[in-house]
Amino acid sequence: MDILLEVAAPEPTLPGDLCPAGVDLCGESGHSLSLSCTEELEPDRCCCECGAPGTSVGYRSCHCRDTAQDCEGEIERFVLQFKERPWNHHLIKEASQSAAQHILSQSEQTESQIKEQFEKLHQFLRREEEARIATVREEEERKRKKAKEESEKMDKLIQALTDTIKDIETELDEDEISFLQHYEKTIKRTWKDLQHPEKSYDSLIDVPKHVGNLRFRVWEKMKEICPYFPVSVDPNSASCSLAVSGALTSIGCSGTSPAPQHPLLSPADAERFHPYAAALGSEGVTSGLHQWDVEVGDSANWTLGVAYASVKRREEFEACPEAGLWTVGLRDGVYMAMMSPREVLPMDEDRRRPRVVRVRVDCDAGQVCFSDAERDTHLFTFTHTFTRPLYPYFETICKERHLVVRPQRIHVLVEEIQPPDQDQPAETTSEEEEPNS
Incomplete structure (x- = not known):
């Protein structure tokens, strides 16, 4: 008996099939893939023997080794950046903890x-209350004494009369003779x-004098202890390097007189100026006319004016x-308008140096004017179209004098x-329209 053995034909190897070793092989030659697509950064389905860079329609190819080196270099750069991130995050964390x-x-x-x-206000109000009550009691005693008299x-x-x-x-x-005598x-x-006694119209306590508009008169008197x-x-x-007074009205280098009440030991956040010894005002102005006077005295180094809030603070x-x-x-010793280049301000030799500088900002006219407040003498005027709020600007490195x-x-x-x-007839408002409040 003849035995027929049927041997199955080997299946064709498809492009991209993996060999047992797990290596991608070329579907034509069976060699390992050695080309990669420069567009998709993936290995092509052919090797150097079957194709060359640029043979694939619509794609460009290059050797996998070159592509891998470029990709590895790019990834290594990202890794270096990532390694720097924890340090930056650590700095931010420390700043946040310090800020807290x-x-x-x-x-x-x-x-x-x-x-x-508020204790100062309470003391003033208590003293004012005691003084006014004492005045009432003094009037009471005086008029009671007068009434008794x-x-x-x-x-x-x-x-x-009796x-x-x-x-x-x-x-x-008596008899007529004695009567006539x-x-x-x-x-x-x-x-x-028979003369009538004079009537007194000032016998009672003058209540309106003591109570009328009392709160307003006390408030008006408070201007003496409540300067604006x-x-x-x-x-x-x-x-x-600076310190601000408790009332937030003076600024100077740490250790200057008067003793600062705001030693700035807070973290170096983005708000704080560094390395310049500068500070901004708390409120910006956008319209209208504004003016303030700054006493510079005999300070040998100062800068005054206005600035945008976006001015650089953490760099020169x-x-x-x-x-x-x-x-x-x-x-x-030279007075200058801080421009680029700086402009020297002319000063008369016999003129005293400004001890109080007035800053006048006219937002609508686009002017920032500086003058000697004590002598009412003009120093310099900037003209500009301002597009953002302007904040007062202070800078000093003088250790002997504060601003x-x-x-x-x-x-x-x-x-x-x-x-x-x-x-003209008085204006009337119809029932349908509400008057302005």
């Missing part, structure tokens, strides 16, 4: 300052006793309008009601 501790310190210090300020005087007059009546009645009972004296005495400062320094923006910059600052300053914002006077205006024009 400083926030606690700031909160305690701010609360203490608020209590101190008046009462005693009336008792004497009543007694005198005696006069008795004397007259006695004289009327005493008539002239009696009639003069009668006229004198047009600018407050923002301690969060001040350089760590040139103080000029191009950098978002409009300032004047004193450097090495102080001066308070401004407050004037209370009482509105006077003008009589309506008789020639």
Whole structure:
């Protein structure tokens, strides 16, 4: 018997089939793939023997070794960047932890300052209350004494009048000769006793004097202990080499007089100026006219003016309008307008150096004007179209003198009601329209 053995034909190897060793093989030659697509960064399905770079339609290929080296170099660069990230994150973490501790310190210090300020107000109000009550009691004592004296005087007059009546009645009972002899004296005495006593219209306590508009008059008097400062320094923006007073109205190098109440030991966050010893005001202006005076005294180094909030704070910059600052300053005995290049301000030889510099900002006119406040002498004026809020700018490295914002006077205006024009009828509001409040 013949036995027929049927041997299955080997299946064709498809391109991309993996060999037992797990190596991608070329479907044509069986060699390992050695070309890669430059577009998709994946191995092609052919080797160097079957194809060459650029033979695939629509794709470009190159040797896998070259592609792998380029990719490995790119990945290594990313790895180096990633290795730097934890250090940067660690710095941010430390800054956040330091900020959290400083926030606690700031909160305690701010609360203490608020209590101190209110205690001063309470002391003033208590003293004012005691003084006004003492005035009332003094008036009470004076008028009670006067009323008592008046009462005693009336008792004497009543007694005198009673005696006069008795004397007259006695004289009327006398004979005609005696009556006529005493008539002239009696009639003069009668006229004198018939005069009415003067009435006093100031016998009671003057209540309106003590109570009328009391709170307003006390508030008006509080201006003596509650000065108004047009600018407050923002301690969060001040350089760590500076210190701000408790009232946020003076700034100077640490250790200057008066003793600073805001030692800036907070973390070096993005708000704080470094390396320059500078600080910004707490509020910006966008429209209208604003003015403040800064006492520079005999400080040998200072810069004053305005700046955008976006001014660089953590790196060096040139103080000029191009950098978002409009300032004047004193450097090495020379007064300059901080421009690019800087412009020296002319000073008369016999003129005293400015001790109080006035900064006047007219946002609508686009002007920042500097002048000597004591002599009312112009120093310099910047002209610019401002597009963002302007913040007061302070800078000093003088250790002997600090910069102080001066308070401004407050004037209370009482509105006077003008009589309506008789020639024109008064305006009326219809029931459908609500009057403006």
